Amino acid sequence: MSPRNTTLRKVVNPPQIKGFKPYGAENSKLNSEPVILLLEEYEALRLCDYDHCNQLEASVLMGVSRPTFTRVYASALRKIAKAFVEARVISIKGGRVYFDSDWFHCRSCGCFFNNPDKEQTIANCPLCCSDEISGYDYACG
Amino acid sequence: MKIAIASKGNSLDSLLDMNFGRCECFIIYDTENKEVEVLSNPNKDALEAAGTTSVQLMAARSVSKIVAGEFGMKIKPLLDSLRIQMIVFNKPETSVRKLISMLNH
Numbered sequence: 001m002s003p004r005n006t007t008l009r010k011v012v013n014p015p016q017i018k019g020f021k022p023y024g025a026e027n028s029k030l031n032s033e034p035v036i037l038l039l040e041e042y043e044a045l046r047l048c049d050y051d052h053c054n055q056l057e058a059s060v061l062m063g064v065s066r067p068t069f070t071r072v073y074a075s076a077l078r079k080i081a082k083a084f085v086e087a088r089v090i091s092i093k094g095g096r097v098y099f100d101s102d103w104f105h106c107r108s109c110g111c112f113f114n115n116p117d118k119e120q121t122i123a124n125c126p127l128c129c130s131d132e133i134s135g136y137d138y139a140c141g
Numbered sequence: 142m143k144i145a146i147a148s149k150g151n152s153l154d155s156l157l158d159m160n161f162g163r164c165e166c167f168i169i170y171d172t173e174n175k176e177v178e179v180l181s182n183p184n185k186d187a188l189e190a191a192g193t194t195s196v197q198l199m200a201a202r203s204v205s206k207i208v209a210g211e212f213g214m215k216i217k218p219l220l221d222s223l224r225i226q227m228i229v230f231n232k233p234e235t236s237v238r239k240l241i242s243m244l245n246h
């Protein structure tokens with residue numbers, strides 16, 4: 001892998017889903033090989049076209065250079081176009097990302113939450129109080 | 142402690158809103174006196190900066206935690222710097238009443 005790919009990209013919230021599936025095509029025509037949309041590509045698209053950041057703002061939010069951002073964003077568009085045209089499943093996963101503050105997942109109620117006070121450790125879910133919580137590592141999702 | 146819930150309506154039977162910045166109402170629950178305050182979101186139709194203005198509104202009300210289906214990308218660093226905790230709950234069919242009962246454990 002080239003050295004410029006080793007920088008971690010900052011991602012704020014995880015996507016709510018694991019991917020997309022095309023419908024309307026005969027099963028035999030569905031392309032079985034999914035398109036893998038990396039989390040940083042999802043985030044780049046979301047920043048630009050959902051949150052309406054310009055590319056410079058978005059690159060700052062993700063902690064990468066402007067050219068890197070442009071590359072990630074272009075790759076996201078190409079992959080989505082490919083999935084649309086070729087009727088492929090889009091699977092959102094992987095990538096070299098980290099989250100800005102520590103995030104946790106509650107296995108009891110299913111919520112995600114951050115720890116706004118880094119000095120304090122969190123033992124219970126702030127919503128349902130369960131102690132069935134674990135650190136949530138989006139990069140491995 | 143005050144906890145804000147992004148809500149699709151102004152009653153306890155309203156459902157959780159999936160979008161923090163553009164939700165219909167904020168329902169603020171005070172865990173100390175168990176009181177509920179309903180704030181209609183002045184930013185819900187704003188084309189831009191709905192999220193950041195909503196963050197300011199939360200800070201002005203001394204909210205410590207916010208429950209919503211999703212927080213925008215620009216929002217999180219702001220809430221982080223204000224030390225307001227975000228609780229992401231991806232279940233749109235959940236009522237505000239149900240969330241308050243969860244918060245009461």
Ligand SMILES: [Zn+2]
Pocket residue numbers: 106107108109110111125126127128129130
């Ligand atoms: Zn929980």
